[in-house]
Amino acid sequence: MTTGSSTLPRARLVVDLAAVRHNVATLRAAAAPAELMVVVKADGYGHGMVEVARAAREAGAHWLGVAVLEEALALRAAGDEGPLLCWLGTPGEELAPAVAADVELTAYTPDDVAAVVAAAQEVGRTARLQLKIDTGLGRGGATEADWPALVAAALQARQDGHVEVTGIWSHLACSDEPEHPANDAQEAAFRRALAVAEEAGLRPRWRHLANSAAALTRPTSRFDLVRCGLAAYGLSPVPQLQSSAELGLVPAMTATARLALVKRVPPGSGVSYGHTYVTDRETTLGVVPVGYAEGVLRSASGVAPLLAAGRRTTVAGRVCMDQLVVDLGDAPAAAGDEVVLFGPGLTGEPTAEEWARACGTISYEIVTRLGGRFTREHVDSTQEDPAR
Known part of the structure; x- marks a missing residue:
């Protein structure tokens, strides 16, 4: 073992928050007039969730996005007070702290809506809820067949005064391949889901489909809000087409x-x-x-x-x-x-x-x-x- 007087760590990750702010500003300009959500799940893609979130807010990110409840609550504990969406849970998780902290929760099923309603009643406040439609990724969200039931459950919860439905969203499977036919198919399915919701009397403020790749390459998918994760950290979501530098991003x-x-x-x-x-x-x-x-x-x-x-x-x-x-x-x-x-x-x-x-x-x-x-x-x- 070799020792010396240096105080430098043996191995380190150095994250430049100026680069994060630069990337967020670049993405905001590219997506406008849609608003920008910076996704800070998985400890900010390994960059440090709390620090990246602060930098993103400083650069004008209106929204933050996380996967799980503990991430959302950690951001609130660190002082973040802005719009914050959480989308991945399992049955039986305690939702009341998130509702009390004004975290926006995502429902995939009527049972999810019921769980959010119960949490809202527990803390005595209206919960903020978004609905996710599975347009073809095959992960979270209601299928098109189940979508009307989810919309109906959310409308009933809204009518009863337990939730405010703030958004409808979905996620693309092949946005890093802009010419893939799944992109057109998923966008069409998303528009159908929006039409079903609107016909039922539900037209929330935020409709969002685009992730980093779609935000940069597919203008029709931007709607009211885009969700950017990888690109906010300066990495190209379409490296086979454009490098980070060509997109104006800095790792x-x-x-x-x-x-x-x-x-x-x-x-x-x-x-x-x-x-x-x-x-x-x-x-x-x-x-x-x-x-x-x-x-x-x-x-x-x-x-x-x-x-x-x-x-x-x-x-x-x-x-x-x-x-x-x-x-x-x-x-x-x-x-x-x-x-x-x-x-x-x-x-x-x-x-x-x-x-x-x-x-x-x-x-x-x-x-x-x-x-x-x-x-x-x-x-x-x-x-x-x-x-x-």
Whole structure:
């Protein structure tokens, strides 16, 4: 083990909140006149939910979106008071605290409506409720066949004074493929659901269908509100069509680690488990103290790019639980030097999208998985425009 006087963490995630604000402003302009919801579920896609939420509000995001109740209540506990939608629950969860905190809840079924009504009665206030129609994703929401019953239940609850129905929404399955026929089919189904609700006497203020990809590529899907998650963090939701830079977005997260050990090895040296990498010359190896316990994909083995010792290289051999190895060649390096796994890509470092391509996945997974023994810090870059 090599020790030194540096106080830098062995591995850290640095999140630039100026980049988040820049991205939110960019998305607001792209979606206008529709309002913007920034989705901060899953700890802000790994970026820090509370900090990202504050930055998003500062940049003009009218809404925040979360998946589960504890996320919504954590935001309220942190002082957030703006419109906040929660959409994923299971039977028997305690809804009263969310109703008391003015969190907007989502109903998929008449039973969901009944549960919200019971919570509203418990706390003695009108609950704010949105209805979700499954237009073809096959996840949460009422099917078209069940939709009239959900609308009827919500109308009855409204008539009884227990709920205010504020929105109707759905979610697209193939928006990252703008030409996919499912997009037209789902938008048509959404419009049919809106017509059914309106005919029954329900036309809430907020109608929303578009996620990041649709918000940027499908104007007809924007309605009153768009829900942007990935794009708010600066990552392209349509990387096969346009990069983050081409969309005017700046990736907010940089993942780094400090070399734990540097050593010279002879040619023919096997590296990491299984010796899937063998040196073809005398070379310098560097041990990077992060692995799959930190969320680094094991599929990054041998393929994921890194910036180390001033040059691009790749993970050498298999990713281990706590560490990975890089072949530094003859570049000068010392224990304690920084290795960049990925970042915005503005100074030659790899990006999360490059990691996603190398690992056969999507950038969502790259950023949301990281944690473990990484530390996370939030900075606010002094650049007036982080895109410059």
